Amino acid sequence: MGASVPQQCLRAGLLDEIQIHLMPVLFGSGVRLFDRLGANHVELDLIKVVDAPGVTHLRYRVIKG
Template sequence: MSRLLYSVTMSADGFIAGPGGDMSWLTPHLGPNPLVDELIGEIGALLVGRRTFGGDDPHRGTEKEGKAFGGGWEGPQFVLTHRAPGSPVPGVTFVGDLARAVAAAKEAAGGKYVNVLGADVARQCLEAGVLDEVLTIVAPVLLGDGVRLFDRPGGTDVRLERLRVDHVPHATNLWYRVVR
């Protein structure tokens, strides 16, 4: 059965994007990461937020721009949005409801991971009780402002069980299971 995994690179101070969704900070931290290389083969579908889908790209200006994992992954993508574009996008399905988006992505993933991309979609998945795992790749940089990994006004505790910790030259991988 497919599981939902939120994978993300964040700064050491907890930001996944800079102010205004700027992703240029990430470019110098995109380096070899054996865990990510291994994970890419285990992803069957993506569940993506609308802002992430239409947002900034750390590969901007290169041949990798606009491609999932810089072109390292191809497959079905499901974008959670109430504002689908007027023209179809090849390989992308726009869905206006979280439950339907999760169900469609899980079916398309065929037993592999559904990789969640986007802080708001990850938060919604957590609140709905459908997020299974979190992979946080911590880059050695402080941003000071931007989009937080997890932001919920009023706060909440989400218990996590550590599954794996790996240190690579340019980051630390922290893989958790969401405790329900």
């Protein structure tokens, strides 16, 4: 899906949680997930980490101010 839609949802305050599946694979250039958020400061609370071979699953709660 890329970073554009999640960035728009973060800016609009529409997300309660974020799940990230982190894999150490380099595909080339791309858009960083937490760039282009403007003046919005995103604060996350780590809920769960699952470390598996080749991937780390991260789950965060978005803290709304």
